[in-house]
Structure formats: structure tokens, C-alpha cells
Amino acid sequence: MTTVPHLLATRAAAEPDRIALIVDGIGSHTAGSLTTGSHTAGSLTVGSWQTRSDAVAHALVRRGLRPGDRVGLLFGSHSWLDYAVCFVGAQKAGGTAVPLPPRAPAAELTRLLDDCDATALVHEDAAAPAPFGGWSATVSELDDSATGVDDGPLDVEVRPGDLAQILYTSGTTGRPKGVAATHANLTHGCGARRRPFAHSRHLAHAFPIGTNAGQVMLITALDARLAVLSPARFTPARFARMIQEYAAGTVFLVPAMAVELLAAGTLDRYDLSSVVLLGSAAAPLPGAVAGKLVAAFPNATIANYYTSTEAAPAQTVMLYDPSRPGSVGRALAGGAVRIAAAGSGEPVPAGETGEVWLRSPTVSRTYYGDAESSREVFRAGWIRMGDLGYLDEDGYLYLVDRDGDLVKSGAFKVSTLRVEEALYEHPDVLEAAVVGRPHPVLGTALAAVVVPRRPVPAEQLREFLLDRLAPHEVPGVIVEADTLPRNAGGKVDKRALVKESTWPT
Template sequence: MVNLTVPQLLRDRASADPDGVALIVHGSAPLTYRQWYERSAVIANGLVARGVTKGDRVGLVFGSADWADYAVAFCGVLAAGAAAVPLSDRLASADLRFMLEHCGAAGVIHAGGLTVPEIGWSATLDGLRTETSYETADPAPGDLAQILYTSGTTGRPKGVSATHANLAYGCGARRRPFAHSAHLLHAFPIGTNAGQAMLINALDAHPAVVTLPRFTPGRFAALIESYRAGTVFLVPAMAIELINAGVGERHDLSGVLLLGSAAAPLPSAVAQALTTAFPNATITNYYTSTEAAPAQTIMMFDPERPGSVGRAVAGGRVRIATAEGTPLAPGETGEVWMRSPAVPRAYYGDPGSGTFRDGWVRMGDLGRIDAEGYLYLVDREGDVVKSGAYKVSTIHVEEAVYQHPDVVEAAAFGVPHPVLGTVVAVAMATRAPLTPEELRIFLKDRLAPHELPAHVTTVDALPRNNGGKVDKRALRRSMEDVR
């Protein structure tokens, strides 16, 4: 595999297909590869004019309506030899400041109308234009290209660094990914690992990548229909909204051949419902992390294997091991570790972290692998509910709750108990009124007694972070307020 850089990918694509459409933000003009390359070169020149040198970090603060400008800024930073730090415009000012200070950002490029923390300099794309021409640094495959901050669901966000060789791994092949599609549609936000994967797809994959300023199930389904998108990517929360809105009854979604879900496990009941809404699509669940990418497992929905997130693909590896990394036998439950086929990532400024070890990445999940190599997640390590003498998997509880026909979305988590230490609580959004006792009766034959929720609360919607993952810390706090 030839090591490439991101600027090389853009330069080669612009040369081979200058008028090809790379990216479409619905409601805005399409971005062609020639435009992407030329506009990025202008930004790179403007950055050098501001004193940006090879290895500097530059923050990028943009919203979902600004995907095209963000793509230009990202490639412009990398063409200048610097590293990009993608950040969502929806982050709190204190979090933005922490991330920019943590990585030592030289400055910030941001969308017009945004106010960003005063870290070094700040500028919009127009503010980086200059009439003077400067020589830009040409990065090497091993150079730092990106620092992406984790969602911080278990603590303070951490900056995950990736080289050009990591980001561009597997790119530049003669057969481009998703060749069955003319358009690939997604609604992943900027500043997430899933969003960055879509940015690389815009550079390397066959279809034009389409996104929209703000996700609603109606708008998303209408775009699928109008573009006849052959490939669609979303997170489980979006899938649930699409199903609950009944979009399959109002829109022709038959053109979708691949529907991929990422960022969180896809409950089997939700996957089953997607097969009805998208009659010709293969429903696929992708499991990875910001730290482990591009390593991943892929699972094409199989009712015979409910709960599995699939097998390792494309040269990556997955294993179950102890916290120290000692491998366990098939069928045993332990910690999930993944090994990337590319140059591994690392925590910026924290080389001694126990997450990365001898090329393997500790995922923070508990799981098991069956004899055929299929991975089953048991739970997030920090989410396992230790109730009396038992350990309860919240993923297992959630799978059972989702089987109730009136449940739209649900999350299980632990709350304190004076005798047992911790007991299971469930927060759920429903289509029709559903009492805690009715839910427990439904679950009685599906869960063991110690797995049944001691507390059940109904919410309008589950709290989620910018990456679409349920914020269980917020749910625990809300339960403390009402118990």
C-alpha cells in the first residue's frame, strides 16, 4: 500500500476529474474537485502569510451548513504543512478554549458570523486571501495531519492525533469506494470521526457526497429520494427518527443499496425496521472509535446474529483480552482491543496513555468473539451495572426494551441503591403512554430479575452529544433529581 498525503489525494483527483462534483451541501452550489483544490491553495498561501509553519496546529470551527468551506479550510491547512483541529460550532465556548489551548493552536479559521476564543489569530476564509505568493510546505505521509477531540462521554475530551498516512490509508485505488452510487448522503456533524470519514470519502470515493445544513427526518428522506442516493450513512438516533416519522411511506427510498450506521451500536429492532423502510438496502453497522480508525468491524444485518457488530475488515484485527492485553479464548468476555492496518493514532501530548499498546487500541468496551470471529459488545466498561453479586449489560437491557412496539428510543444505566450498590434504570421515549409497570411486565420473560429496571422514566428525547451518542451522565444526573 502506497503511503499518500491528503493534499496528494486532492491534487490527483482534481487532475483526473476537475469538473467532477466532490461535495454538495443542499441549498448551496456544488464544490468541484478543481474548485476544492484551487480554493485550498489560496488558503494555504494565506496561512503561510500569517506565519503558519510546518507542524503548527490550526483550529477549524464550522457548522453543518458550512461543509464546503470547512472542506476547503481543512485541505488548505494540510497543504500548508500544518495540522487541522476540526471543531463543531455547537461546542460551548469553554470547551472550544480548552481544546484550542490543549493542542497549542496557532490560530483559528471559522465560519462567518461566529465568535471564537482569542487563541492566537482568527480569520474567515475571505480573511486569509492575500495578493502575495508564498511557498508552502509539502507534508510527508508520516506528518501530523489532524487532531480530533473525543466526545468526552467518560471524562475530559482527549485529542486524538492522526498522520496523513493514517487518514489516507486505502485511498487512491483504481476502483473507488461505493462505485454503485452516484450520490452518497450523510448528516454527520463536523468535528466527529464519522464526519471526517465522509470528508475523506468526498476526496476518494466514487459518488458525490451530499449533506444538509440541519437534519430532520423529512428533509433527509426527501434528499435521498431526489438524489436517488445509492449510499446513505447515519447514526442510530437518526435511524430511529426516520422510522418514527414513517418516511418510507411518503418517500421513494428504493434507490438506497447500502445504508450504514455508525457512532453507536444499532439495536436489532431498529435494524429490522430499516429493512422495511429501505427495501433494497443492505443494512450495515460499523464499529470503530476515534482512537482506532481506520480499523473497524462491519456487520451486515443478520437476524440470526442479533447484537453482533461483525468481523474485522480490510486488514484490521480485533481481539478480546484482559486490561493488560493478554488475549482470551473465543466466547470469553473481556476488553475489546482493535489493531489498525494503518499507522496507528495516539493521544496528542499523552504518549504514555494505556489506550495504545504495541499497535493495539483499547476500545473501552467489554465484549466477546464467537468461534466464527463475530464480535458482540457486552457494554461500555464504565456503563456495566454492578448490582449486588451481578453484572448487568446495559446494551442487553436496551435490546430488550427496544422490542416493545411503543418504544421509540431507550437507554439503560446504573443509579445508586442503598443495599445493592447500583440498580438498573431506563429512560425511554415512547409513541404511546407506557407505564413503568407495563414495561416491566413486557420485559419479565426477556430479562433476568436482576436485569429488570428498578427505575423507569419517560422523556421527550434522549440527551445526546455532538456525535449522536447518548449522554448517560446527563441521564444519571436527571434521575438523581427525581429520585
């Protein structure tokens, strides 16, 4: 077991000039800028990451930060480099890094900072600090490494069991909870002789800062030999162009981004032949979308990763298989998956639906300051995922629905994921989400919101679904929308969908 600062120090001593992070599309004023084609990018070498994070750590201690104090980090996706420096800098000072969602309202940011009793807030130079009980500072105020004064490593002991990070959940099923992870949890599997993604020189992604998927990319930048590449702002054309210019061998995205890339029609204009692994994370990848990605990325293996902020690094992985289009795969070595009966937690037979539990291959996470919720979710190395699913005879996991999204309509329980999968098969449907709405007779009735490629009558969609679903699974109401509401991690916010959609009376 190791720590994040030790991982960085080891890599910096061995490969100080190796580029770890690149943000494409930011101005040439950025330190470490480089030019690719007609576009300017900022880059961060491992050595600079080490020096700058040392400077930030010293500055935090001078301002009174003590071991164990929480440090809020407020950065947008264009500031990955500064964020990476401050993330490790806070940990070198013995603190716990708390990534914050940059687009959250000030009141929500204040609530999160107060929830974890943060001592400090570090933010990008252009951001306005949220009001809370501690002090705040910009990156420029903390990072004096450019002055040539080398303070060197800080004399603070950081241990694998120390709290490294508190990451707040997306809040799609309730109020966001702070998920606490130790250094041992974050660095599990790191530092091995065989580095991850060795087939690539560049890994491209567009995950936001403050999400679990984004944090995985940050740790990957510390551990892998490739450079982790992200756009300052995601658009389909910018992302596809970036893949081509850097000849990225590995690409990670969320399903919503995959849908945007396919819908924009830009992929045909770029050479994507360098991509040999395309990973989807943060939400289930519809089978129809995965099939289209296979055609768009001709040399790539399509992989669907299933985990959660609470469960990481436990996960299942599914390499796209047309014979198992709805599966999210099997657990990676060291972890495990089981389907448990509600209440008892006892395993159920293959094919039977129950609660999805994942077992962590290392020390598991917990909810910060919430012992009661922790006891409900974290069970002796197992994590209750909040999803319903089943395992087939070969151990492949299939999700039925989120526990709270399963719709009981009359005498039937209906999986909204199953209905959404069927809607995605229609050629004129770009995106789809299914929810339950109050009904005077059935109690709850199915309703669907679709983002169409071109207008399509609701009755035509229902006829299409009747060829694929049972009659009770076909939504009685189908409405169109320009977009679906999503949280910072790219997941559809179904509570907002119910409130915001224009439903017929």
C-alpha cells in the same frame, strides 16, 4: 502511502469538474450553487477545492503559520464546503487541522485550542471566534481565489508521516482527548484503482463536522467518484426528501437519526428504492431498529460499523443478519479484533467476555500531548476500545457494554446494552437508555429512561422485559423523557442522563 493534499491534487488534475461535495438546503448565494427540484444546494468541484485550498494555504503562511502549527477549524454543518477547503488548506501550509465542535460553549472551545496549543483559528463568517492565545480569521479573509489571482501550489513539503489532524473525542466517558492522526493514517486505502462505493452516484449522510464519522465522509469525497451529499440541517423529512431527489445509492447515519427517521413516519412518503447500502456508525445499532430499517429501505443492505476516534481506520462491519441481531461483525481485511483479559492483554477463548481490542491496518493514532494515556490505549498497533465484549466461534464480535457502563448490582454484573436492546423491542419505545444509580442495599441499581411513542406504564414495560431478561436485569426504575441527551456525535450522554433525569424519590 500518500497525503491528503497529494490526494486532492491528483484528483484535481484528472477530474477538475467532478463534483465532490454537495450541501443541500443552503441559499442560492453560495458559490457553485445548483438547483434540484425546488431546493437549492451548494456544491464544490475537485478543481475548485484545489484552487481554493491553495489560496487558503498561501494566506495562512503569509500570516505566519509554520509547519507543524495547529489550526482550529470552527464550522457548522451548513458550511461543509468552506470547512473542506480550510481543512486541506491548513495541511497544504504544513499545519495540523483541528476540527472543533461548533455547538460547544466558548469556554470549552478555548480549552481545546489551548490544549493543542493552536496558533490560529479559522471560522465561518458568521461565527464568533473563541478567545485563546493565537489569532483568528474568517474564510472570506483567507480565501482570495475568487479574485482570479492564482497563487498555485505552495512550496511546503507535506509527508505521509506528518501530523494531519487532531480530533477530540466525544467526552462521554471523561474529558475530551485530542486524537492525533498522520496523513498516512487518514489516507489509508485511498488512491486505489477500485474506488469505494462505485455503485452510487451520491452518498448521503448527516454526520456533524468535527466527528470521526464526518471526517471519514470528507476523505471519501476526496477518494470516491461519487458526490458526498449532506443537508444543511438534519430533519427526518429533509433527509428523506434529499435521498429521493438525488437518488442516493448509499446512506450513512447514526442510530439516533435512524430512530428519528422511523419515528417521524416520513419514510413512507418518499421513494427510497435507490438506496442499496445503508450504513450505521458512531454507536451500536439496536437489532430492533435494524430490522425496521430493512423494511423501510427495501433494496438496501444494512451495515453496522464499529470503530472509534482512536481506532480508525480499524473497524468491524456487520451486514444485518436476523440470526445475529446483536453482533457488530468481524474485522475488515488488514485489521483484526481480539478479546483480551484485563490487565495482561492476553487473548481469551471464544465466548468469554473481556476487553475489546482492534488492530489498525496502518500506522495507528495517538493522544496528542498525553504520553501516559497513549501507553494505556495504544499497544503496538492494537487499540484498547474501552468496551467489553466477546467473540463467537465464527469470529463475530458482540459488545457487552462500555467498561464504565457495566452495572454491578448486588452480586450481578449487568450489561446496559442488553437491557436497552430488549426495551427497543417494545412497539411503544422509540429510544431507551439504561444507567446505574446508587442504591442503599445493592450498591448500584438499574434505571431506565425511555422516549415512548405513546405513554406506556412502567409496570407494563417491566412485565415485557421479564419475558426477555433475567429478573436482576430488569430496571427497578423506569421513567419517561421527551429526548435523550446526546453529544455532538450522536451518542447518548449517560453522565448527563443521570444528572438531568427526573428520578422518583
